[in-house]
Amino acid sequence: MACAAVPSEDGSEYVLDGVKLWTTNGVIAELVVVMAVVPSRGLDEKGRKTGGITAFVVEADSAGITVEHRNKFMGLRGIENGVTRFHQVRVPAANRLGREGQGLKIALTTLNTGRLSIPAMAAGAAKWSLKIAREWSNARTQWGHPVGQHEAVGKKLAFLAATTFALEAVFELSAALADAGMKDVRIEAALAKLWSSEMSYKCADELVQIRGGRGYETAESLAARGERAVPAEQLLRDLRINRIFEGSTEIMHLLIAREAVDAHLAAAGDLASTTATLQQKGKAAMAASGFYARWLPQLMVGKGLDPRSYNEFGSLAKHLRYVERESRKLARQTFYGMGRWQGKLEYKQAFLGRIVDIGAELFAIAACCSRAEMLRLNDPAEGRSALKLADAFAAQSRLRVEALFNELWHNTDDSDKSLSEELQAGDFVWLEQGIIDVSEGTGPWIADATPGPSEHENLHRKYR
Ligand SMILES: Cc1cc2nc3c(=O)[nH]c(=O)nc-3n(C[C@H](O)[C@H](O)[C@H](O)COP(=O)(O)OP(=O)(O)OC[C@H]3O[C@@H](n4cnc5c(N)ncnc54)[C@H](O)[C@@H]3O)c2cc1C
Incomplete structure (x- = not known):
């Protein structure tokens, strides 16, 4: 959390400073919700703590906001995602969402139901994969039979059908629980996000495989040589991010596991303490x-x-x-x-x-x-x-x-741990020899995001 919001002396406004990476819709949005750290000033007049991560609604054309870059990705090529810089941006105190310090809770609560959009997309993507796989498996003949009749492909079709049904079932159940006003859908939403993002990616991967060379070819290229424009490779690229954003698979594992383990840690108390x-x-x-x-x-x-x-x-x-x-x-x-x-x-x-x-x-x-x-x-x-x-x-x-x-x-967890430690210590650098690293010397691993005025173009103004 590199963005700071400093309250003015009279408390009527906050001054925002910082840089946000990967702001989806940030390039075109008129209103943005920004989480920033407010410095602590002790207790307020009601005896409540001040400061902490806080949420603000900010007008995107406020002075000092620059959208510096529109990011481009492996998939989701239509997404308007950028780098947004805030330099001395004045935000009225009335634009604060909730109290100071409630920002993280607001963000995480929003994520619970927000995460359900991924299972919805996953179910849709699987349905389309199933449809194309079924139609293509009948249409394509190899070795005297439609490819779907070869067992290796038939098993993939069975996986696609069963998994598509399950993806829809998981999404519908989780969404129904949220719609019914279930107070805490944390676990269900997290499980649905985690499982759906992984399984729908497998479905798209199997579709690409069933389509053979045509699975790897772009829809544009297929159409240009007179074939049906099936964007199977695009689906695979678009779905890949679902395993990373809205909580990566690794983080979802930890988040869900904590719910299971916390009860034990609480029960064990000092027994679990080192x-x-x-x-x-x-x-x-x-x-x-x-x-x-x-x-x-x-x-x-x-x-x-x-x-x-x-x-x-x-x-x-x-x-x-x-x-x-x-x-x-x-x-x-x-x-x-x-x-x-x-x-x-x-x-x-x-x-x-x-x-x-x-x-x-x-x-x-x-x-x-x-x-x-x-x-x-x-x-x-x-x-x-x-x-x-x-x-x-x-x-x-x-x-x-x-x-x-x-x-x-x-x-192999223990031996993998030891191998990974030795690898990170550089013991196997010899194995990487014989290649050309095309990224070497092209810049730092992570760009400097120090607050300050922008030297870049304001893409937001350009777009509007
Ligand atoms: C297209 C796109 C849109 C996005 N939109 C938004 C947006 O609108 N708003 C927003 O705030 N963010 C957005 N993001 C950011 C996105 O949420 C993050 O990229 C994602 O949460 C992963 O964080 P990271 O990239 O910093 O990965 P890192 O934290 O650098 O993680 C690197 C790897 O290490 C693993 N890892 C990290 N910590 C642990 C751990 N403790 N234990 C085990 N494994 C770990 C990760 O799972 C990952 O595999 C977007 C990103 C992309 C690519």
């Missing part, structure tokens, strides 16, 4: 044993063990029982991880990433069963077809879940 004395640990162990004496038995038995449970879901009941059983297993494995690494668990990112990925798959299976049942109730014919897709998805997803559970304890 600095606590033996006496403190002993005391904490007594307190934790009370918590776990109640908590652990709940994880041993549950509805998933009863073969009659969830029978209202017909043949999908077995998948819901599986979700229930594996959810308890997931909680137990998290607990074992806690026992093994204690307070250091938060640094076991690979372990936590797998825990979260299992949770996301289980969430997707449950969403599929629920959506298939809803569709059946609305239209029995469509319901039968949906049931087939939900069943297929659950079967595919269960294989991923099993593999992830296995990898929790059988993996």
Whole structure:
């Protein structure tokens, strides 16, 4: 957070200084919401803390705002995203959103529902991938058969169909929870964003593969030589960013894992601390044993063990029982991880990433069963077809879940850590020899973003 907002003496306005990178729509927006750090001035007249990260609504044509550059990307070529500089920009105090210090909360709360736009795009992208893949697989004949009839391609089609159904189910469920006013959709929105961005990218990748050379060719080039203008490579490029922005996959893993682990850290108290004395640990162990004496038995038995449970879901009941059983297993494995690494668990990112990925798959299976049942109730014919897709998805997803559970304890995490440390220390620089680094000498890794007047063009004025 490199932007600062300093209040004027009479408190009627703030002066903004700083540079913001990657401001989506910043190039053309008339109003921008800016988060900036206000310096602390102790307590206000009501005894509340002043200062901290604060949100402001700022008119983009205010004096001192320069859009210096329009960024260009691998995909999303239509996006108006730039570098926006604020130099001594005067913002009326009335334009502050909430109180001083509430900016981060406002930003993160907005992200919860904002993140759901990605699962929506992901579901749409998968539907289009499925359509093109199906039509093309019938149209293209190789070795005497339409390519879809070759098993290698057929399996991709089955993955696309099942995953598209699941992507829509996950999105619809998460969005319905948000629309229903569920107070805290943090976990659902985060899981939906994480899982959808990864799976829709896989769908687009499979589409490119099924299209063969034409998958790699641009729509413009295809059209220029008289073929249907299918922008499969564009879809892949456009979807790639979803794994990075609105919370990268790595950060989403940590954010979601923290929700699971925090309960344990709170229960364990000093037991998980690396600095606590033996006496403190002993005391904490007594307190934790009370918590776990109640908590652990709940994880041993549950509805998933009863073969009659969830029978209202017909043949999908077995998948819901599986979700229930594996959810308890997931909680137990998290607990074992806690026992093994204690307070250091938060640094076991690979372990936590797998825990979260299992949770996301289980969430997707449950969403599929629920959506298939809803569709059946609305239209029995469509319901039968949906049931087939939900069943297929659950079967595919269960294989991923099993593999992830296995990898929790059988993996190369320790040797990878050591290899990565040696790599970063420069031990394998010899391996990089024999190439030309085209980026070498072209500039610093990160540009200087020191506040000050702009020396660049104001793209914002140019656009308007
Ligand atoms: C097209 C586009 C539009 C954007 N629009 C906006 C916008 O409108 N507003 C806005 O504020 N931002 C915007 N961004 C910025 C975007 O949100 C960030 O790029 C994104 O959050 C990742 O941050 P970073 O680039 O600084 O990556 P870095 O933080 O530099 O991360 C580099 C790598 O390290 C990983 N990593 C980082 N920290 C950890 C950690 N603690 N543990 C494990 N792994 C870690 C990351 O996942 C990533 O793989 C946009 C970016 C792009 C490309």
